[in-house]
Amino acid sequence: MTSASVSSRSARSTSKEVLVVERGAERRDETSAPGRTPTAEVRQALPLVSVRDLSVAYDATTVLDGVDLDLFPGEMVALLGASGSGKSTLMRSLTGFAPISAGSVRVAGHDVTNLARGELRTLRSDVGQVFQQFNLIPRLSVMTNVLTGALHGAGAINLVGGFSTAHRRRALELLDRVGIAHKATAPARSLSGGQQQRVAIARALMQQPKVILADEPVASLDPKLADSVLELLREIATEDGIPVLVSLHVLPLALAHSDRIIGLRHGRMLVAGPTSQLDAAALAPLYDDEEHDDDAHH
Numbered sequence: 539m540t541s542a543s544v545s546s547r548s549a550r551s552t553s554k555e556v557l558v559v560e561r562g563a564e565r566r567d568e569t570s571a572p573g574r575t576p577t578a579e580v581r582q583a584l585p586l587v588s589v590r591d592l593s594v595a596y597d598a599t600t601v602l603d604g605v606d607l608d609l610f611p612g613e614m615v616a617l618l619g620a621s622g623s624g625k626s627t628l629m630r631s632l633t634g635f636a637p638i639s640a641g642s643v644r645v646a647g648h649d650v651t652n653l654a655r656g657e658l659r660t661l662r663s664d665v666g667q668v669f670q671q672f673n674l675i676p677r678l679s680v681m682t683n684v685l686t687g688a689l690h691g692a693g694a695i696n697l698v699g700g701f702s703t704a705h706r707r708r709a710l711e712l713l714d715r716v717g718i719a720h721k722a723t724a725p726a727r728s729l730s731g732g733q734q735q736r737v738a739i740a741r742a743l744m745q746q747p748k749v750i751l752a753d754e755p756v757a758s759l760d761p762k763l764a765d766s767v768l769e770l771l772r773e774i775a776t777e778d779g780i781p782v783l784v785s786l787h788v789l790p791l792a793l794a795h796s797d798r799i800i801g802l803r804h805g806r807m808l809v810a811g812p813t814s815q816l817d818a819a820a821l822a823p824l825y826d827d828e829e830h831d832d833d834a835h836h
């Protein structure tokens with residue numbers, strides 16, 4: 539461990555044992571919840587995502603239990619946990635795709651548990667998403683794939699010739715930003731995995747998101763490409779002030795590329811704290827139940 543102290547205490551009920559990393563200067567009062575502690579630089583801003591005491595159940599099975607999470611402008615937060623711990627479910631909760639049984643979820647001004655008529659569309663337009671398998675349309679050009687990001691807020695647009703010059707200019711600027719403008723006319727399927735993920739990131743930016751969720755975005759990439767994609771996401775968080783929540787399986791990647799780490803175990807938040815105050819030993823309890831998951835530890 540670093541010089542930080544790790545304490546084990548109950549968050550709000552004795553059933554919720556939470557490892558909380560605290561520095562003297564950042565020590566929080568006992569009423570605050572662990573997922574809420576932002577890094578010092580961003581703690582003055584209002585959170586763009588605010589989750590309180592969230593529970594999600596599929597039929598009779600509870601898969602998230604009393605989760606708290608805030609995401610502040612400009613920060614990259616890594617979401618860790620063994621397979622089945624609830625990472626994807628937490629992400630899906632933020633865009634109205636999970637059966638929330640208790641708690642509150644606010645995302646970019648939307649009350650996800652109580653959306654007004656038609657608000658689901660604006661919510662999903664405000665949240666850019668990046669997936670493990672990129673989810674591009676393989677036969678369409680890189681440029682068109684990026685342009686589809688503009689469809690989120692705009693409603694039905696004819697894919698052929700339906701985009702404005704301004705949209706096209708912006709798509710090209712975004713491709714330039716992610717380093718693949720030279721591939722604009724190539725079919726998406728002709729790109730490498732790392733390049734396809736850059737296209738997916740440009741597509742997410744095309745919808746001018748207020749928050750970005752990246753669910754295992756580098757799980758299909760080799761380590762070098764994984765580093766570069768995570769560097770790109772962190773740069774977007776920092777430069778554009780868009781909070782990025784990224785779920786990861788590989789601890790060193792989380793330690794190298796995040797400002798904070800949130801760790802789930804069996805649907806409960808077990809670890810939360812600034813990345814600078816965490817190390818592999820502090821995160822190991824997240825994977826206690828895994829028999830052999832080399833990825834998680836190397």
Ligand SMILES: Nc1ncnc2c1ncn2[C@@H]1O[C@H](COP(=O)(O)OP(=O)(O)OP(=O)(O)O)[C@@H](O)[C@H]1O
Pocket residue numbers: 596601619620621622623624625626627628
């Ligand atoms: N649609 C669903 N219906 C029933 N159970 C579900 C559904 N989606 C997820 N679950 C269950 O919820 C739990 C959490 O799943 P989730 O996909 O959120 O975990 P995860 O941490 O993202 O796992 P992984 O790292 O393997 O992707 C699992 O036990 C899973 O089987």
